[in-house]
Amino acid sequence: MILKNKRILLIIAGGIAAYKSLDLIRRFREQGADVRPLMTAGAQQFVTPLAVGALSASHVYTDLFSREDEQDVGHIRLARDCDLIVVAPATADLMAKMAHGLADDLASTVLLATDKPVLVAPAMNPKMWSTKATQRNVATLKADGIHFIGPERGEMAESGEAGLGRMSEPMQIVETATLLLDGHAKPLLGRKAIVTSGPTHEPIDPVRYIANRSSGKQGHAIAAALAALGADVTLVSGPVTIPDPLGVRTIHVERAEEMRDAVLAALPADIAVMVAAVADWRVEAQAGEKIKKQAGEPPAPLHLIENPDILKTVGHHAMRPKLVCGFAAETQSVIENARKKLDTKGADMIVANDVSAETGIMGGERNSVRVITRDGVDVWPDMPKGEVAEKLAEKIASYFATS
Ligand code: C5P
DSSP, X not given: OTTTTOEEEEEEOSXXXXXXXXXXXXXXXXXXXXXXXXXXXXXXXXXXXXXXXXXXXXXXXXXXXXXXXHHHTOHHHHHHSSSEEEEEEEOHHHHHHHHHTOOSXXXXXXHHHOOSOEEEEEOOOHHHHHSHHHHHHXXXXXXXXXXXXXXXXXXXXXXXXXXXXXXXXXXXXXXXXXXXXXXSOOTTTTOEEEEEESBOOEESSSSOEEOOOOOSHHHHHHHHHHHHTTOEEEEEEOSOXXXXXXXXXXXXXXXXXXXXXXXXXXXXXXXXXXXXXXXXXXXXXXXXXXXXXOTTSOOOOOOEEEOOOHHHHHHTOTTOOSEEEEEEEESSSHHHHHHHHHHHTTOSEEEEEXXXXXXXXXXXXXXXXXXXXXXXXXXXXXXXXXXXXXXXXHHHHXXXXXX
């Protein structure tokens, strides 16, 4: 499984060779890759999203203006939440759009927005391939760092014409993709990481619970970023509405005690990043039935008791991971409190952020953090949560490189 944990965004454009993309999906998955398919309108004339979805076991992305897809993943994340983009088949039209920076549908928008390597497997009529316009576009794309495989010489499926224009065979595309992915550094290959993310829900009775505003965005992004650097990641997530990151083992829990149990079950590990906003307290005795409101009576008192501190438990555990990183969501004395946490929690690194309501960090898209270690404080500028995650994963990787 040479592509285990690799996340491939497969863009299928409209050409008869799209039928080969079905086989390509199978070949990628046989090698352990996660395939997220994206189809252009043209592609859907040749193969159905149903077949593509079934073979990839993934949602099929088709529409730039789909409200559901935008809420779920969004085109920018679609462009970045992968290790490699493969365009197969790539039509002359899609390559022309790429070469000119057009973005009038989901495929071209994602290709314009990505910061990941792109491998293009063209397929078209030999005349369309050899024509000056297409060759100009290919030259531009190569100069832009886009990788190509094919086209091959052979008979065209639809016209019987022979010449250069056939899409490369799926196995050749898989091999080239593997070479490209290997060329990208995986400094955390062979390291195991546990990440917690999201809030916890602490039940009061069967219908009510105590919760907080954590969305899980930052924790999930960190899990994905560690996986992108090669780590074998277990994500223990509280209740969130965002999708599981690709290439990560996600365990879903509700309560703090369940989260602790799942984290401890995932030990031993090299890295623990505890991002979850674990509820500090839970109701001591959860009511078995819905607590009834009694007219004129005061509400039933809730007796709260402390939840286990998962970070502290891991930080002082006999199987303590080599690197333990916690988060500190504070509204005041951010650095001072984070420093204290290094010791009390047994952590090596605390990522501190100011979650005062006016910062909009809790549940928002951006984060502004300071990273506190025993060596000092790094102040990072305000940036999207995905970038905070990538920078943190790189910092963690450099910790292993130097120690
Ligand atoms: O003590 P405080 O909640 O501010 O600490 C925050 C850090 O501790 C975060 O990394 C959070 O994930 C972790 N934590 C935990 N279990 C708790 C409370 C906090 O793992 N019960």
